[in-house]
Amino acid sequence: MNNSTAAFPTTELRPLNGTTELAVAEATAQPGSRPQKVSCVLNAIFATIGEERVTLAVVRQLPCGTREWLLQQAAQYFYPDVRWFESHCTHCGHPYDLSLNLADAASYQPESDVLQVEVETSLGMRSFFIPNGAHEEAFAKAGPIGDPRRRFAALCGLSEQAEKEAMQFDEDDIVHIDHAIEAASPDVSVETTMTCPFCGKSTTARIDPLLFAFPHEGTILQETHLIAMAYGWPHDQILGLKVRHRSALAAMIARDYRQTRRPTSWKTL
Numbered sequence: 001m002n003n004s005t006a007a008f009p010t011t012e013l014r015p016l017n018g019t020t021e022l023a024v025a026e027a028t029a030q031p032g033s034r035p036q037k038v039s040c041v042l043n044a045i046f047a048t049i050g051e052e053r054v055t056l057a058v059v060r061q062l063p064c065g066t067r068e069w070l071l072q073q074a075a076q077y078f079y080p081d082v083r084w085f086e087s088h089c090t091h092c093g094h095p096y097d098l099s100l101n102l103a104d105a106a107s108y109q110p111e112s113d114v115l116q117v118e119v120e121t122s123l124g125m126r127s128f129f130i131p132n133g134a135h136e137e138a139f140a141k142a143g144p145i146g147d148p149r150r151r152f153a154a155l156c157g158l159s160e161q162a163e164k165e166a167m168q169f170d171e172d173d174i175v176h177i178d179h180a181i182e183a184a185s186p187d188v189s190v191e192t193t194m195t196c197p198f199c200g201k202s203t204t205a206r207i208d209p210l211l212f213a214f215p216h217e218g219t220i221l222q223e224t225h226l227i228a229m230a231y232g233w234p235h236d237q238i239l240g241l242k243v244r245h246r247s248a249l250a251a252m253i254a255r256d257y258r259q260t261r262r263p264t265s266w267k268t269l
């Protein structure tokens with residue numbers, strides 16, 4: 001995959017220490033829609049995207065497909081290896097295991113990097129933005145109401161009457177707008193299709209890195225607490241450690257506690 005285009009830009013990650021981890025964990029744990037969480041995770045983990053310094057405003061302006069690709073890149077930061085997942089057959093409901101390496105996810109790169117498309121409609125020539133994070137957030141905020149294609153036509157239309165026109169477009173207009181936006185949008189697969197080992201039918205599993213690939217606040221705070229208790233270091237200093245150093249120190253401290261407290265009622269840390 002060419003990852004130096006605007007669709008799949010070059011990136012620079014923030015240092016993998018407790019401060020970054022905690023920011024990512026807070027982003028995934030916060031209330032809000034999935035697009036809002038994705039914006040916060042990308043903002044927490046990337047220092048630069050396409051050589052631009054990352055802010056929430058920057059990640060909200062990225063096309064949806066680019067954001068999903070970046071989320072997969074971020075997930076590999078924490079889970080670089082193949083992982084096994086359990087899913088359920090969409091036909092017979094039987095659980096099955098599948099392996100997936102996010103690095104192998106298929107991607108689609110449009111022929112040219114454009115931020116908007118023009119479509120000939122029954123109302124005349126109209127322009128639409130390629131849906132980005134801000135559009136995704138607005139779409140999620142409104143909830144599942146109406147035809148999603150018309151809602152994106154309203155959100156992404158450049159016309160001053162975009163919202164009104166989105167309801168006036170006929171079905172052919174909506175199909176053409178949808179196709180034009182799709183053809184110009186980068187995309188990355190979040191689904192994997194396989195044959196169900198039980199009923200033999202083709203089934204699709206949707207893998208969302210946001211649900212499994214990022215650190216949990218509880219683990220980070222537990223490790224920080226152990227080191228603070230044992231060494232008396234301030235939390236900021238502990239969070240500045242490399243993640244593997246912090247985890248290794250916490251594991252050694254926990255092991256020492258277990259050894260010194262045996263055979264009393266010390267519970268496993």
Ligand SMILES: [Zn+2]
Pocket residue numbers: 089090091092093094196197198199200201203
């Ligand atoms: Zn099945």
